[in-house]
Amino acid sequence: MFVVATAGHVDHGKSTLVRALTGMEPDRWAEERRRGMTIDLGFAWTTLPSGGTVAFVDVPGHERFVPNMLAGVGPVPAALIVVAADEGWMPQSAEHLAALDALGVAYGVLAVTRADLADPGPAMARARAEIAATSLGAVPAVAVSGRTGAGLPELRAALDRLAAGLPAPAVDDPVRLWVDRSFTVRGSGTVVTGTLGAGRLRVGDALELAGADEPVRVRGLHCLGEARTEAAAVARVAVNLRGTPRDRLGRGDALLTPGRFHHTDLVDVRLAGDPAADLPATLTLHVGSAAVPVRVRPLGADTVRLRLARPLPLLVGDRALLRDPGRHHVSGGVRVLDVAPPPLARRGAAAARAQVLTELDGRPDLAGELRRRRLIRAGALLRMGVPVHVEPGRHGPVGAQPVAGDWLADPAYWGRLGERLTEEVARHAREHPLEPGMPVDALRQRLALPDRVLVEALVRAPLRIHAGRVGAANADALPEPVALAVRRVRAEYGDRPFRAPEADRLVDLGLGPREIGAAVRAGALLRLADNVVLLPDALDDAVRVLAGLPQPFTLSAARQALDTTRRVAVPLLELLDRRGATRRLPDDARIVVT
Numbered sequence: 001m002f003v004v005a006t007a008g009h010v011d012h013g014k015s016t017l018v019r020a021l022t023g024m025e026p027d028r029w030a031e032e033r034r035r036g037m038t039i040d041l042g043f044a045w046t047t048l049p050s051g052g053t054v055a056f057v058d059v060p061g062h063e064r065f066v067p068n069m070l071a072g073v074g075p076v077p078a079a080l081i082v083v084a085a086d087e088g089w090m091p092q093s094a095e096h097l098a099a100l101d102a103l104g105v106a107y108g109v110l111a112v113t114r115a116d117l118a119d120p121g122p123a124m125a126r127a128r129a130e131i132a133a134t135s136l137g138a139v140p141a142v143a144v145s146g147r148t149g150a151g152l153p154e155l156r157a158a159l160d161r162l163a164a165g166l167p168a169p170a171v172d173d174p175v176r177l178w179v180d181r182s183f184t185v186r187g188s189g190t191v192v193t194g195t196l197g198a199g200r201l202r203v204g205d206a207l208e209l210a211g212a213d214e215p216v217r218v219r220g221l222h223c224l225g226e227a228r229t230e231a232a233a234v235a236r237v238a239v240n241l242r243g244t245p246r247d248r249l250g251r252g253d254a255l256l257t258p259g260r261f262h263h264t265d266l267v268d269v270r271l272a273g274d275p276a277a278d279l280p281a282t283l284t285l286h287v288g289s290a291a292v293p294v295r296v297r298p299l300g301a302d303t304v305r306l307r308l309a310r311p312l313p314l315l316v317g318d319r320a321l322l323r324d325p326g327r328h329h330v331s332g333g334v335r336v337l338d339v340a341p342p343p344l345a346r347r348g349a350a351a352a353r354a355q356v357l358t359e360l361d362g363r364p365d366l367a368g369e370l371r372r373r374r375l376i377r378a379g380a381l382l383r384m385g386v387p388v389h390v391e392p393g394r395h396g397p398v399g400a401q402p403v404a405g406d407w408l409a410d411p412a413y414w415g416r417l418g419e420r421l422t423e424e425v426a427r428h429a430r431e432h433p434l435e436p437g438m439p440v441d442a443l444r445q446r447l448a449l450p451d452r453v454l455v456e457a458l459v460r461a462p463l464r465i466h467a468g469r470v471g472a473a474n475a476d477a478l479p480e481p482v483a484l485a486v487r488r489v490r491a492e493y494g495d496r497p498f499r500a501p502e503a504d505r506l507v508d509l510g511l512g513p514r515e516i517g518a519a520v521r522a523g524a525l526l527r528l529a530d531n532v533v534l535l536p537d538a539l540d541d542a543v544r545v546l547a548g549l550p551q552p553f554t555l556s557a558a559r560q561a562l563d564t565t566r567r568v569a570v571p572l573l574e575l576l577d578r579r580g581a582t583r584r585l586p587d588d589a590r591i592v593v594t
């Protein structure tokens with residue numbers, strides 16, 4: 001199937017032509033038929049001589065309904081431009097063409113209709129010249145009459161050729177279905193329709209809907225009035241959603257492949273063509289079937305930042321258009337350069353940003369994104385529309401292979417980070433010689449990294465991670481003076497393991513709080529309380545001794561059995577309680593837990 005949107009001035013015969021081609025009525029509303037005027041989008045389809053199917057999105061021509069027109073053409077990459085032979089080129093002919101141009105529509109056919117009323121020659125010549133100057137370029141042109149049927153076979157053949165020349169749809173891309181209608185079907189619930197431009201939909205699929213907490217489920221699918229279990233792009237689809245209230249969604253919403261789109265309310269864009277210097281500060285952004293008010297902040301000569309009134313699932317490279325609703329005027333097309341741009345807080349940031357944007361053209365560029373963002377998750381890039389092909393589980397140093405988890409890094413930046421990590425660890429070791437390395441989280445903060453797996457990935461020999469710290473591989477070797485002091489303690493107290501050195505003896509040995517901390521972390525001493533330390537094997541020995549006592553035993557009995565003082569016995573028993581080796585009974589006696 002291929003999908004074509006009509007375009008052209010009010011009353012030039014768009015709906016009549018669609019009706020003549022398809023035998024279907026594109027004007028769905030009674031009011032439209034009463035007024036003889038299209039108000040909202042209409043849908044009709046037919047089989048072409050080749051056997052292929054063409055679906056039309058028929059748009060209104062009246063200037064009041066341009067927003068509806070834009071919702072129809074937004075997701076459709078081909079146009080049937082209709083100009084009446086007897087009226088010729090008119091304001092909405094021009095506005096519709098400007099819209100197609102702004103959106104970058106490159107495929108089209110010109111039909112000069114009402115050719116039974118006037119010589120189609122002049123209208124055709126003018127229209128061809130106007131169209132040739134746009135993204136559509138030279139298009140085939142056919143004179144037709146919706147009334148007499150003259151020219152219809154030629155138009156059908158031209159549509160067939162147009163279809164044959166369209167690029168193959170990206171059926172494996174994620175789905176972003178811009179909703180153009182939503183309604184309720186009795187017994188089925190909510191149904192939305194749209195033009196599926198890429199990807200495929202299946203009954204049972206889960207889809208993401210902006211603002212909804214839970215994915216929505218595809219309960220049923222229709223293409224051109226027929227039930228399907230699957231629909232692949234390009235297609236007009238009607239999607240029946242399970243359990244989604246009708247008022248939850250409408251035109252301008254998008255149904256998405258879950259997790260594949262970044263919703264953004266801030267984008268940097270390039271203005272297409274010759275941008276007007278005096279772009280109004282507020283405009284409406286039209287993209288897909290959505291129309292969202294935006295605030296415009298000029299950056300460079302042809303780049304601006306747009307603040308959207310509500311977030312949209314936009315991708316790098318998306319085409320959109322800006323329109324001034326007050327002046328009924330298409331201000332121009334834009335191409336999305338960045339869907340997650342940096343804030344412009346510092347002085348001079350806007351000028352610097354403008355300079356960066358001169359390098360961007362809306363084509364996804366992995367190396368460039370990494371250079372600018374330095375560090376980003378592959379998934380985040382993918383959601384911005386920058387394809388990343390990572391091999392799961394394979395971690396490489398830099399570039400397209402993640403450095404850790406799904407983090408990608410700019411090679412130069414990653415190299416600098418590695419150097420800075422080494423420097424920070426060395427500095428920490430100088431400033432804290434008794435600590436066995438720098439805590440991973442302190443390093444993470446110091447290097448301003450968002451995830452500790454990145455710190456871990458940066459650690460290289462001779463550094464290593466041990467017990468949550470990064471240090472030299474021999475970092476738990478105690479500094480020599482401390483090691484000497486510990487050896488002395490061992491020599492003096494080895495045969496009376498529950499006698500702790502008195503405070504002044506510790507001072508004599510050179511064991512201040514920091515040295516004791518280092519020895520405790522290294523497992524060379526056991527700290528019971530401030531200035532109360534034992535050799536580390538004392539705990540197991542104590543349990544053995546206490547287990548030999550009649551149970552339960554008192555503090556005093558324990559103190560005597562261990563041959564020690566209350567200064568040691570009290571915190572030692574409390575430590576054993578905490579470790580579950582002993583249990584304190586209500587009368588303060590204890591038992592050894594076996």
Ligand SMILES: Nc1nc2c(ncn2[C@@H]2O[C@H](COP(=O)(O)OP(=O)(O)OP(=O)(O)O)[C@@H](O)[C@H]2O)c(=O)[nH]1
Nearest residue numbers: 010011012013014015016037038061114145146147
């Ligand atoms: N004689 C003649 N009249 C036509 C032809 N095509 C359309 N008309 C008449 O022109 C009027 C407008 O036709 P529509 O098809 O409604 O025009 P439209 O472009 O769809 O108008 P909007 O949707 O409101 O923009 C109707 O009265 C049609 O009968 C044609 O080829 N020949």
Ligand SMILES: [Mg+2]
Nearest residue numbers: 014015037038
């Ligand atoms: Mg119409």
